[in-house]
Amino acid sequence: MKKHTITLHPLGKELQVNDQTPLIDVLHEFGIEFPCGGKGTCGKCRVRLLGGEIETTPTHRQKIEQLGLGTDWRLACFSRCTSDIILEIEQFNHLILADESEFDFTPGEGFGVAVDLGTTTLVAQLIDLSSAKVLAVETMLNPQVKFGADLISRIQAWMDGNANEMVQLIRSAIGTMIRLMLKKHEVELKKVTIVGNTTMQLIFSNCDVSSLSSYPFHTNDLGLKSFDPADLGWNFNVQENVQFFPSIGSFVGSDILAGIAATSLYQKEDYTALIDLGTNGEIVIGNKNQIVCASTAAGPAFEGANISMGMRAVTGAISSLNLVENKIVASVIGNTVPKGICGSALIDAVAILRELDQVGMFGEINSGAPQISITGKVMLTQRDINEFQLAKAAIAAGLTILTNQLSIQPAAIHEIYIAGGFGSYINIGNVVATGMIEHDPSKIHKMGNTALIGAKMFLFADRGPADQILAITRHINLEGDPNFQDIYVDKMLFPI
Numbered sequence: 001m002k003k004h005t006i007t008l009h010p011l012g013k014e015l016q017v018n019d020q021t022p023l024i025d026v027l028h029e030f031g032i033e034f035p036c037g038g039k040g041t042c043g044k045c046r047v048r049l050l051g052g053e054i055e056t057t058p059t060h061r062q063k064i065e066q067l068g069l070g071t072d073w074r075l076a077c078f079s080r081c082t083s084d085i086i087l088e089i090e091q092f093n094h095l096i097l098a099d100e101s102e103f104d105f106t107p108g109e110g111f112g113v114a115v116d117l118g119t120t121t122l123v124a125q126l127i128d129l130s131s132a133k134v135l136a137v138e139t140m141l142n143p144q145v146k147f148g149a150d151l152i153s154r155i156q157a158w159m160d161g162n163a164n165e166m167v168q169l170i171r172s173a174i175g176t177m178i179r180l181m182l183k184k185h186e187v188e189l190k191k192v193t194i195v196g197n198t199t200m201q202l203i204f205s206n207c208d209v210s211s212l213s214s215y216p217f218h219t220n221d222l223g224l225k226s227f228d229p230a231d232l233g234w235n236f237n238v239q240e241n242v243q244f245f246p247s248i249g250s251f252v253g254s255d256i257l258a259g260i261a262a263t264s265l266y267q268k269e270d271y272t273a274l275i276d277l278g279t280n281g282e283i284v285i286g287n288k289n290q291i292v293c294a295s296t297a298a299g300p301a302f303e304g305a306n307i308s309m310g311m312r313a314v315t316g317a318i319s320s321l322n323l324v325e326n327k328i329v330a331s332v333i334g335n336t337v338p339k340g341i342c343g344s345a346l347i348d349a350v351a352i353l354r355e356l357d358q359v360g361m362f363g364e365i366n367s368g369a370p371q372i373s374i375t376g377k378v379m380l381t382q383r384d385i386n387e388f389q390l391a392k393a394a395i396a397a398g399l400t401i402l403t404n405q406l407s408i409q410p411a412a413i414h415e416i417y418i419a420g421g422f423g424s425y426i427n428i429g430n431v432v433a434t435g436m437i438e439h440d441p442s443k444i445h446k447m448g449n450t451a452l453i454g455a456k457m458f459l460f461a462d463r464g465p466a467d468q469i470l471a472i473t474r475h476i477n478l479e480g481d482p483n484f485q486d487i488y489v490d491k492m493l494f495p496i
């Protein structure tokens with residue numbers, strides 16, 4: 001019998017199934033629920049087709065339309081596998097951080113949508129501009145993941161002739177998210193503000209990203225982009241316009257600009273730092289007079305890449321580790337058997353292994369063994385620990401170099417905010433224990449999705465804060481600092 005492969009994003013799972021296998025038979029163990037029992041009325045079993053084909057009957061198409069889903073969605077309860085397919089499974093949406101933090105605003109009129117367009121995930125919120133109340137939230141995996149997880153593979157895919165598809169995919173995904181929110185609340189939109197990293201901004205705006213593939217990684221297209229919804233292929237009206245906020249540098253985008261707005265560091269006398277531990281690691285330090293920022297190569301290890309049993313924060317990932325009576329106790333997402341380790345638990349693991357004196361200050365496994373068992377079948381190898389050292393050193397070196405650029409002492413940094421979905425799950429004590437951030441833990445605070453908070457603030461204030469921030473912000477190339485290598489190597493050591 002013919003076999004097909006189903007690839008599940010973002011779990012990174014591949015299943016081999018027989019031709020004509022109903023999706024309902026294979027997806028339930030991955031968290032897909034079928035509340036209406038396959039009648040096509042609840043839409044809870046929806047999956048997004050990122051690649052391949054799933055044939056649809058007229059009834060299936062009608063159900064998709066009635067539920068307000070785009071043409072790339074399928075109801076798993078109506079679908080069979082007849083070719084190799086790539087699916088985004090809905091369960092992941094619960095794990096994306098949609099922030100509802102409060103912020104200062106001047107009440108306005110009407111409704112707006114704020115969007116955080118991430119390399120991996122998309123979050124949109126419908127906001128009542130008179131109260132800043134969040135009326136609806138939609139989250140989705142960035143459909144460009146089929147071209148690779150990181151920015152470099154996206155840029156390469158663009159250069160390989162996929163530009164049109166990449167632009168259409170992201171515009172249509174955000175249009176679908178907004179439409180789904182408008183289906184729940186039939187209101188007329190006044191504005192849409194979007195923030196994201198520079199590569200995401202350029203692709204959404206249909207601007208060439210190929211110059212970001214090689215030295216000097218320069219683009220002339222950092223500025224604010226405004227769009228008419230019809231030009232984006234969106235079939236709803238926006239009274240004013242759709243604005244993608246300006247990037248700060250080639251690898252520091254408007255998500256960080258929004259983060260600076262969210263922390264209000266640009267209005268403070270004291271120096272404040274913002275560290276975003278997303279797919280890329282970005283660092284900002286500044287006050288009301290001057291701000292410096294940089295991107296680092298810290299992200300991939302925290303996303304599970306390059307770590308032998310690393311995975312994203314999805315079902316089966318160990319999300320945290322604690323030492324209880326000298327025993328390592330793991331929390332696993334979904335309370336299932338641990339299959340791997342995600343970034344937050346990687347930090348815990350290294351801090352605990354240091355505390356147990358199983359790992360030395362150079363990162364060496366003291367027993368000389370090639371790997372250490374964390375729990376069950378989950379192991380950390382010598383190479384994993386070295387990968388972690390590279391990532392934590394990138395953050396620590398970035399903080400030091402930016403502090404030097406400002407000619408201030410580390411003690412002058414009053415507060416440090418950690419942003420990003422991953423940042424919300426980390427144990428700050430363990431971050432400090434590994435030397436990733438060499439500051440008093442009482443100064444370090446988690447701040448959730450600062451990009452989304454900032455994008456919401458931009459709904460109320462037009463360009464004002466953005467222009468004010470850009471006027472005092474310098475983008476620093478860390479590798480260009482003459483002391484970078486020495487500082488970086490030094491920061492790879494663990495504190496004694």
Ligand code: FES
Binds near residue numbers: 037039043
């Ligand atoms: S189970 Fe309700 S729509 Fe599929």
